[in-house]
Amino acid sequence: MKLEVETPAHLIDVNGLGLDEITETEEGGLRIGALVSNTDLAADDRIKRDYAVLSRALVAGASGQLRNKATTGGNLLQRTRCPYFYDTNMPCNKRSPGAGCAAIGGYSRQLGIVGVSDSCIATYPGDMAIAMRVLDAVVETVGPDGKTRQIPLEDFHKLPGDTPEVENALYPGELITAVILPPPPGGKHFYHKVRDRASYAFALVSVAAVIQPDGTGRVAIGGIAPKPWRKPEADAELPNGAEAVARVLTEGATTTRDNAFKVPLVERTLASVIEQAKS
């Protein structure tokens, strides 16, 4: 809004809605209110104990001050960090559909290599959602008509295709009320975020993983796609090592000169995680 990228006529403060609790579900999981702050969520004992991947992803994000203000719902919806998106002098299909994409052929080191399209190569930049994806989280919403919906995180963020302005599955006026975590998955939890500076930077590549003692598990990647990037076929390759997993995850990657390194980086970050899981 400060950059005139969005100029809403109306703003509604949702802070008074009281959606700021973490409660246990009947299934044995957790229900995280949409207004729970990133700081509180990361510090919750149940999260730290049973969903450590989420806690680690949260503290790897932004800065302490930002995490104090950032909410679970807001963080899920954070926009891309594509620099051209924030410069209103530049053509951007996401900002003004049909205008063209300045990032393609421009400076694209931070941008996506899979799931992208000819109209937009932006990434989803967040950390929390990568961990939630590996945990099979579900987003709970309520519409203007009072009806609630449950949207698996898998379906929540949208690939750009020809409509990069559509970033998620929410309808106009629909509000996120909570994120639901299924019962704890067990295993060892990892969130490995790779970036140029040690803190306060978005991921070049991040790996969220839950790995079981037998070497099976799940893995989602951040920093490379318009949504948290996970494939069941890649999960299945985990016992076969990083190269096999990475091959599936980066299949069909379309890279630029600036971001081609993300392909080997995915593999090497996975290798680091898998080796740690063994030790």
Add this chain to the structure above:
Amino acid sequence: MRFDTPATRNPIDRLKVIGKPTDRIDGPLKVTGTAPYAYERHDVVPNQAYGYILGSAIATGRIRSMDVSKAKQAPGVIDVVSTLDHKPVPLGEHNTANLFGGAKIDHYHQAIALVIAETFEEARAASALIDVDYKRDDGSFDLEKHADSANLAKGPDGEEMADHFGDFEGAYEAAEVTTDATYRTPAETHAMMEPHATIAHWDGDKVTVWTSNQMIQWGKRDLAKALRIPEEKVRVDSPYIGGGFGSKLFIRADVVVAAIGARQAGRPVKLALQRPLIANNTTHRPATIQRIRLGAAKDGRLTAIAHESTSGNLPDGKPEEAVNQTKVFYAGAHRKVALRLAKMNMPEGNAMRAPGEAPGLMALEIAMDEMAEKLGMDPVEFRILNDTQVDPMDADRPFSRRNFVECLRRGAKEFGWDKRSSTPGKTVDGDWLVGMGMAAGYRGNLLMKSAARVRLGKDGIVTVETDMTDIGTGTYTILAQTAAEMMGLPLERVKVTLGDSDFPISAGSGGQWGANNSTAGVYAACVKLREQAAEKVGLDPQKANFTNGRIHLANKSVPLTDAVADGELVGEDAIEYGDLDKQYQQATFAGHFVQMSVNRFTGVPRIDRMVAVCSAGRILNPKSARSQVIGAMTMGAGAALMEHLAVDKRFGFFVNHDLANYEVPVHADIPHQEVHFIDDVDPYSSPMKAKGVGELGICGVGAAIANAIYNATGVRTRDYPITLEHHLGRLA
């Protein structure tokens, strides 16, 4: 006071206040948020309106037309100033890019309009309603593409910026061991915390700007020129500055546009350059492509050095002088240096902390590491062997003081250099490849005239007045220390007032010349004040001794306040230099030692520890000097590992123009930093016998990091910043 013979013993040598680690006297104001910065000077003039600058959306071309009618009618808007209503303002002495006026666009985000409104938000919202019709021209934005056709740069008198000594070609040809490589440093933005900001107010035909500027007199001169009014009609006030790093050496669009806007609106106008505007609207450190060839005998003596650097700038701009240190740093060899300049249409390149040496040493000191390795020599010993105590291009010109070897020896010892493995890529610690690297630092010492006034009040308080600036470096404190030492008073009895163009003209803050020259200016003024005070109490001014708040001579001793019984005394003078900087090469030296870890999976580089040993004459305040050096080392780490302005070669602008996308180090990047100063004085620099440290600290750091990464990984990267993709595919 003329300074043209080396300093002898003087009151500063007592070191009662000077040379002591001293907290900043302005520290409490800073940490309580009560030191008012330009944008916060709410009290200086009532009825301040807010300004918001619109930057050009194109890099080169013209504005065909601009429709400001919608903006003018927007809520809260007082006035809109369009570039089309003004002739281009005359340029400042050291600048090339037009700051405002006219239809021609020189670079992206050039200021083209100012909206003045009752609130900031109203001004910002209205700026989005301005319709601009541009005619976009093609431009040159790709240094790599234009480097080959770049010509030798021309100096101020049209001379070619190239120099040589002996026969480089012959010596290089004959050398037993040679290296030849090309190094690249990217454009960088200063990224100081406080944006450029100004409040402008007209009183009749006289304008006052409360702004953030390193060089008050340059600012006054250039603003008068820009507004086409006499200098006497301009007052510049800048007592607190939230960092500058060279970005605030000159007035920028904020000052000019605020002044023009305030005149047009008939109201004081206050504005700050929006952060996303700063990278393209202001100046930056230009990118360089540097080729370095070294030739040496097998015993390690350098016999041939060639350093050629190409940078780009606007058509009338200057090159980045990345080769200067190479003329004088190492001994004996036949050498040549050259600066080439590509004409480009990117924003104006200009000074950033240690211009020339910072990028120059990032290249030269990797080359030295490469040569040491080829020779099979230790990099420290290789440099020591090639030390020189005279200007290698003029043997009759010694260095005033050169403790370079001591910096290296001491640094090696403090760091534990003997534990370094000379075989790269061999030290593994868990997931990390560990390496050690070193590099040498060099930065010239510049002598500049500097004036000050000191008042001794009836209350016994000494007040220093000079247009000197404190850009966060600790100038307030060292000036207070100087006056306290000279007048024989405790620090608490000295008040320092800075940054006002109504005060005597100082050297200003830049080129690490501020500390030595501005304290020498206060020294000169204090000598005058001492004379007056001694005379008043009937003592011989040449012999009287000022200590403990008293003036003594032989067995007479009177309180200093006796001298002001009839009213305050005022001493005013300037330090002016002869040619000691021509007779002697004056410079500061450092040895930088770094340990790096590189993640063997991801290639992520992290700094484990850093040691710097600096030699810079007398260290006036070891505490603030250390702060300068650790800050500079941090900036050097940024340059080595992450900082770069990414160029969009089609649209012609720096893309990552905010602090989320232009990364500078955060605390987590910087480990414990150890700084040592060589205990020394340089009597050729000034009566203070001091030199600067503020830029020395950055000089060489980048290469020390690069060399440590090489030692860790065995992969040599010659392009900065050294991000993981450079070595990722080549790690074991």
